[in-house]
Amino acid sequence: MKGTKGEILDFLNNWGKDTMAKTIEIKFTDVDLDKETLTATMPVQPKVHQPFGILHGGASCVLAETLGSCLSNIFIDGDLYYGVGTNINSNHLRSKKAGMVTGTARFIRKGKTMHVSEIEIRDEKGELINHTTMTNNILKK
Template structure:
């Protein structure tokens, strides 16, 4: 993927975040290639659970957002769309503040199903969350 296409995709994804949960959680797409998609999310009181640590649901939102968008940028949306059908998330380490970075990569990229893994890491590279996600790829109009 050339730099022009990379910049175009990141701009489109960040623009599409407007008025969504992604905007509410301040998710920002930062890097993309043919094989991965990366985004950041700040960790602060807005995404804490009552104990003052990153809420597992917020991690799941970041992971599902990345997995869905990785599929989206790898299909012809005039013909098919990805629809999330399964997510399995393991919360491995607590995070109180700072920024987490999620990276989605494909485990399987088929014609009718995509399976991705998403790793969410802190600023030191510690693994905070590991998620796998399945998207069915369905014809437009069948959703």
């Protein structure tokens, strides 16, 4: 995707009206075009809890997959290609009841037909809540 940091964040935050990311209030907050990273936040509130009142692992996976997929799609030529997730491996390391989590995605490998990314989700204190790796296939339109 071409554009400035602000243009990319504006696009991502307004992409898709009734999507899962909007439902759980994921907000993209930073993209580093040089380091090729993407960051987003998600509030931890009852709608992302599991029955024990803590952050649902599936919500963490949604944040991670949203970041990993968007990371791939903003660093390819979107006129010719699109990236789709094919594998996700997520480790839930700490529980979280309330507040905000921040996820940052970075490439482990960025090939022409496959991207592998790492996503770290941390709380306000910097504690690692979740570590995810994700694979995207890069397909021709």
